[in-house]
Amino acid sequence: xxxxxxxxxxxxxxxxxxxxxxxxxxxxxxxxxxxxxxxxxxxxxxxxxxxxxxxxxxxxxxxxxxxxxxxxxxxxxxxxxxxxxxxxxxxxxxxxxxxxxxxxxxxxxxxxxxxxxxxxxxxxxxxxxxxxxxxxxxxxxx
Numbered sequence: 001x002x003x004x005x006x007x008x009x010x011x012x013x014x015x016x017x018x019x020x021x022x023x024x025x026x027x028x029x030x031x032x033x034x035x036x037x038x039x040x041x042x043x044x045x046x047x048x049x050x051x052x053x054x055x056x057x058x059x060x061x062x063x064x065x066x067x068x069x070x071x072x073x074x075x076x077x078x079x080x081x082x083x084x085x086x087x088x089x090x091x092x093x094x095x096x097x098x099x100x101x102x103x104x105x106x107x108x109x110x111x112x113x114x115x116x117x118x119x120x121x122x123x124x125x126x127x128x129x130x131x132x133x134x135x136x137x138x139x140x141x142x
Contacts, residue, residue: 034105035105035108035109036105039105039106039108039109039110040109042109043109043110043113046069046113046114046117047113047116047117049065050065050069050117050120050121053065053121054120054121054124059125059128062121062124062125062128063121063125065117065121066117066118066121066122066125069114069117069118069121070114070118070122072114073111073114073115073118076107076110076111076114077111080107084099084103087099088100
């Protein structure tokens with residue numbers, strides 16, 4: 001039969017093999033969630049905000065970027081370790097594989113972006129000097 005999905009292959013050692021039987025026993029392979037373009041756009045926007053904070057005369061904004069990205073970085077890391085980790089240990093291998101395949105594309109861009117922004121903003125805060133900390137607090141002297 002030409003154009004049929006069922007093909008019979010002759011193998012000298014095993015005899016005749018029906019590929020339809022083999023295909024029906026093989027489990028489908030699940031593809032990982034794709035890396036979407038908007039992940040990169042969001043990362044670029046985050047780097048733009050960090051650049052604006054570094055170039056801004058306001059140390060408050062730079063400190064805000066540093067603290068918020070650090071809180072997100074730490075919070076996501078703790079959530080993965082203390083919540084997702086035990087869940088993954090208790091589910092079947094196939095479910096674990098599906099969960100990880102969904103997480104990897106999202107965290108592949110997110111976590112390095114957060115760590116770079118946190119570290120860079122922190123470095124600029126640290127090198128701004130003690131006068132910068134006094135200016136940021138803006139407490140009136142009595």
